[in-house]
Amino acid sequence: MNDRRSFYFLWVSQMMANAGDVLYIVGLIQLVYLSSGSVLTLTLIPMTITFSRLIGSFLTPLLLHRFPLRRILLFSMFGKIVVLSAVFLLKDESILWVLLLVSMIAFLDGWAAPIRQAMLPEFVGISALPKANSLVAISDNTVNLVSWPLGAFFVVQFNGDVLIVVTIVLYIFGWLMTFGIKSIIYVRRELPSLKEQLSGGWKYSFSEKSIRNILILDMLTAFAGAVWISAILYVYVDEVLGQNEAWWGYINAFYSGGFIIGGYLFAKLVKVSGQRMIVVGCFLTSFLTVCFIYPQFAVVSLVISLFLGLFGQLQMIAQLTILQTHTETNQLGHVFSVQSVLVMGAFGVATFLFGWVAETYGITSAFYLSAIVMFGIGLFAIMQKKTLTYAN
Template identity: 35%
Template sequence: MKKSFHYLWISQLFANLGDVFYIVGLISILYQASESPFFMALLPFLNMAGRMISSSFAPLLFNRYRLKQLLVISQALKTILLLILAVGSLYTLSLSFMLIIIFAVAFLDGFAQPASTALIPRIVENSQLLRANGILSMLDESTRLGGWALGGILVAATSGGIVIWMTLILFILSTFFILFVTDNTPFERKLNVAKKQELTEGFKLIWDNHSFRTIHVMIILESIANVVWVAAIMYLFVADVLHVSEAWWGYINTTFFIGLIIGGFIFTKFDQFFERNLKNIVLFSSVAVAIVMLSFGLNQIAIVALILSLFFGVFDQFKGILLGTWLQLKATDEQLVKVYSAQGVLTSLLFGLSTLLAGALATIFSVQWLFIGSGLILLLSTIYFGYVQKRFV
């Protein structure tokens, strides 16, 4: 693969590890500063809100700047914000100031994420795109899995402030390596397009293209269904259904990530097989994740829950990489980044609303019914794909 791809994944490796350390360090600092569950809950809320707002306005930037420019600017500004936070951790920062930094970092991520993903097909040959996505996904999940464990150990051994300083170093390295990525895709600034048209272009592309619409209907249904994996719901399931200690939530979460890593590894070894059988594997994986989710909801044995979460991760990875690669192959360079921006708005909004709804339903119904309901939603997604799969040629 091209050198630019290697520089991109190295940059993302440092950025993803930094993102995990950043969250771990912030949780520690916020808890010490406030000792309030409310402020702890604000962290995921501000992350979602910042990303959603930024994704909404991202098309304005994509029409005016190259993707690499935006990535460098975003990572450099995040580095500056982390420097402020790191220096501030040596003193006493007000909670409101920390919350502003949290929102600002999430806002920068909102346009950096679609830019980074849209850059992949520009620097990788189409014949290697599926393998490249498998590699990036495997690295991403490995970083998250190892990062949370390592971050927790570092916070316990040192402090949240020290971990923020480590995050700063990782962000500096990420910014450095992204500078070496070369994107030779022709670019023309668009300044005469109506703002409303710019902001809605991604949604219109999704709606007007049959295969794009199919992919995003599935993404939307899965965003709603997968809220059951959030910590609050899983904690209830572990305590009320499996009747084991809260440590099992960590074990289930770990096996899920291991499943994602295994799925990504299989892709890197058998990418041509997956490419030749795209529709069949997407359909099979969709059936598998629905069955696994339903089985997870009906199961009451802790060891079986670990095995099911592992298989869910593997099959969910298969489906996610295949649909994502299809989108990259069929959208033009100009369309792709705008489609990803619209996707970011949809998934952030729906996941946030679905999380609130799931929390409310968990107080009314057994948490098992939430998993069964999620399994039925995933089954609906499978039936839908089976019906419209002729759109994928």
């Protein structure tokens, strides 16, 4: 199937959903902090989201064996509308109620991410897939770059209640746009056992060498990327740069800007082999991470952040495109479910590890560890050259 119209409906609906995901978190953080006054309580929100998304992604194969992709996406988005409405009504209740509802939204998100990635190759075709991935990456990062400061502005001018209402409206529009997506042909088959439903995607993913290697790269890249979490960057700004908190925001903004530029650049470099982009991205990210530790001037850290985002984006889109082109159509949802579990699991483990390393051995040690891991990923990509190519 090659359906440009469905691609644009999917693209716009997910942009609205992504913007809503950021805005409601900003609003919720303000509401929870005002009611509890506890920073520790705030940390429970991202932990709950990560854990719930992981579970949602792990259980996605149970839905893939029963329903068409579009129906799963519609149900996920409608469920988020209902649950977020409940968050708005119960925001003044116990924090446990709020965390339960937040976990339900994240659980539904755990379905949506692999489903969107599985739909893309169906709608654009293999030849247009690199440019489509580039466009989606640009829009995702632009939405994130705009939504965080926009959310902060709304919180200052109004309050968290308004942001949650705005998010509900965005979710509704995104849900309505999803009806414009043409349903992918779904062949109902006899259901395998529960164990086979949950393990089938894992067996397939690790039996195909190209898919297995990309999943390993995705997992290790997510692990190394955990060093860029807000808590570590916050300490870096204070101890290494010796600047105020505003620089934490500047670094994030330049990093996101690099991601956007990388998305544009990838569309111009579609003839460059995926393996070369991965290798160059890994080695330059490793080198720039070390440079980031010892900037001559604070402003140099911003330039480094920009290029870290740029090369990181090139690597990520190349890995995504290789994964999509090597996966059979009926296995796309299963493979991206596996990918989500591995990436979120690796990121979660690495978050604690990098935090411990930074606390025990100093903030620079955490960045050195990340640089070493990225260098190792580059060596792995060189050794697996034959499997890291775009399939026709």
